[in-house]
Amino acid sequence: MLDEDLERALVAQNPATTTDGSVDFRDAPATKAKTGGWKAAPLIFGMELCERMASLGLQRNLVTYFVNEMHIAIPKAANMVSNFVGTLYLTPFIGGFLADAYLGRFLTINLFASVQLAGMVLLTISAVLPSLRPPKCSDPSQVICPRAHGSQIAVLFTGLYLVALGNGGIKPNVSSMGADQFDEGDPHESKHMSSFFNWFYFIISVGSLISITVFVYLQDNVGFGWGFGIPSGLLVGAIVVFCLGAPLYRYKPPSGSSLTRIAQVIVAALTKKNAAYPADAGELYEDEKPDQKIEHSNQFRFLDRAAILRPGMYEKSPWHLCTVTQVEEVKMVLRLLPIWATTAFVWTALAQMETFSVEQGATMQRRLGPRFVFPPASMSVFELINVLLFLPLYDKFFVPFARKFTGHEQGITALQRIGIGILASILSMVSAALVEARRIDTARKYGFLDKPKAVLPITIFWLIPQYFLRGTTEIFTQVGQLEFFYKESPRHMRSFGTALYLSTIAVGHFLSTAVVTIVNRVTSHGDQPGWLTNNLNRSKLSNFYWLLAAMSSVNFLFYLACSKWYKYKEIGKSRQPPETLVPESL
Incomplete structure (x- = not known):
């Protein structure tokens, strides 16, 4: 209690220190002139940039690695990717809890980054050593090739889930630590926090753009060993740079469980x-x-x-x-849960663009000029172009414009922002269904229904609208979630709040696995296969997309009801404490 009173006195006497209890790397009250703010943000951005390049470069082309290198059937590979991504976004609960309760964000980030690095190195070894992969198909047109087994699968999964575990300490804490650099008790600094979240996601998108262009190209055209190895090296550099910035950061001490x-x-x-x-x-x-x-x-x-x-x-x-x-902190957590549940299904729909849409693209015309073949996993570049173009415009123009009509500091509320993104995700599924129907018509017209490896005379760039709309979902829903779950979480549980947001992506991907499995069981009859088979030309993928669009629409109605019920937290209002004191004894 004496330490707390001394801290309050120091802050009151020295307005140059922060008012939110943050400290510097020497555990002294953090001074605004020397720590935090935009001076510390670039180093945190750098850590997230490299982490994003490492994890997304793996995630977005993983289905190609499973199918082409490990010879795993497409529906099973899709579920394996969904399960991995689900775990990737579920482990932040571990990292968030440890940071809030015991280790603090800085130490947690460094420890878990080392674990992710170990996983990346193991995956690189798996991709380089021929003994850790099945032999290549003797006939490339074969539908079924010798599949990975035994130690090959063991090494692959060990590497993947070390990456997932390590990522769990980075994802919830990097964004939270970045937001910690702005004092919520200082009106001048607090107004920059929403801008921080927008620019943080902008940096994420830059890392994503590099990973799905440069690294995916290396994986498809040079080899997965290089495609996994270079991001591993970048992660080493990110850890070093992040540690060098220690004197500039503000730290929120762990507050117990x-x-x-x-x-x-x-x-x-x-x-x-x-x-x-x-x-x-x-x-x-x-x-x-x-x-x-x-x-x-x-x-x-x-x-x-x-x-x-x-x-x-x-x-x-x-x-x-x-x-x-x-x-009220417990009530805040309970109030977050309905919003959490109704935003999770957004990622069930969008998960298909990391699996089935990539395999769709592989069957379409991808050649640009005599030498360059566009990698199907790089179609995500169009969602990132959307984000990189419009996210700065959102912060610079949309927010001030909307503020004139709404009076809200951020133009629209976080829940309104999330809702707009959910609508974009529904339109994305509608676009995906229409394009898939056109692709199947092309396969039927040219007699390719039973030639799943054939390249159809339809350009891959028909997939642009669905990826562009996914980018709109990220601008509105994902950035809105990031800000909402951080700001609306109890101050002792900020990393937990960020982990809660990330877990919506995890639950969405696990639900994707469940939906794929259930749909195939329900739609298969005797010898008749279900909607989703290893031959996409004989699959009913467009029906699956329409189903997801319908389910997303119903989910949106539930989201509207939960948003109307939600009550934003109010902090710092005057409130008279009860005159009765807690008795010292019976």
Whole structure:
């Protein structure tokens, strides 16, 4: 308590220090002139840039590696990619929890980056050594070739899931650490936070653009060994540069287990389940700093019992009595869950562009000139062109323009922004269904229905609209999620909040695996295969896309209902604490 009082006094006497409790690398109160802000952001951007090049260069062309190098059937390869990507975005819960509770963001990022690096090196070895891959097909036109097995699969999966585990400590903490460089208690700095999220995603898109052009080209035309090895080297450089920036960063000290704080509220509320609610919410217990208090809300009122004072009873234990702010933190997490659930399905639809759309592109005309063949996994370049062109314009022009009509600091609310992106994802599936129907008509017209390896006389660039619309979804939904889950999470759980956002991508990809499996079971009859087979020319992929568009539309209606119900958090409002003091004894 003495340390906290001393810190408050130092901040009050020296307005040059931050007001949010952040410290510098010597554990002294962080000064605004020497730490944080835009001076620290480029180093954090650099770390994310290299991480993105490493992970996305692997992720977007992985289905090609599985099918062409490991000879795995297309539907199974699609599910394997979805499971890997799902794990990639689920492990941030581990990294987010460790950073918030025990290690802090800086140490967590460095430890887990080393784990990801080990996975990348193992994948590079797997791609280089012939003994770790099955023999090439003697006849390239074969539908079934000798598949990877035993140690080949073991090394592959070990490398992949080391990458997924390491990524789990980087993804939730790099963006959160970047946002930590701006003091929410300083009006001048806090207004830059939304701009930070926009530019952070811009940097992500730059890394993505490099990975799906340069690295995918290397993988397809030079070899997967180079395509995996170069990103591994870049990750080494990113770790070094990130560590060199240590004196410039602001650090949020770990605050103990957020799960413990949640459990304390639940236990305290249950132990007082028969207690009467006070007539005035102002009688509930509160002792947080004025600028960190969270305004009481009437949702989930059963949890308010955790903050009820019972006169004459010894209730100093945090398992018996919690502050209103602590109770509201639990309510905040509960309020996030419906938004979390309804945004997850967006990624179920968009996951198809990392699997089936890549395999579609491989059957289409891709030659540009006499020598260059456009890699199908590089179609994502068109979603990134959308992001790179329009994200700066969004921040520079759309926000000020919309602000004139809405009065909102960011032009539109985060939930409105997410909703616009969901609509774009539905249109993306509609476009995908229409293009696939045209591709199948071309295969039928030229007699290629039973020649899955044949190149159809239809250009791959028919796929541009669906990828461009995916870029629109990223501008609105993904950046909106990033900002929303960071800002609306309790201050002790910011990395957890970012992990919650990332887990929507994980759940979306796991749902994709489930939907593919269920659709194939339901649509197969006896010897008749389901909609999705190893021969895309005989598949009913357009029906699958229409199904996803319909399911996404229903999901959007649920999202609208959840958004209307959601209550944004309010911090720092004046609130009179109850006059009753916690008794020292019976």
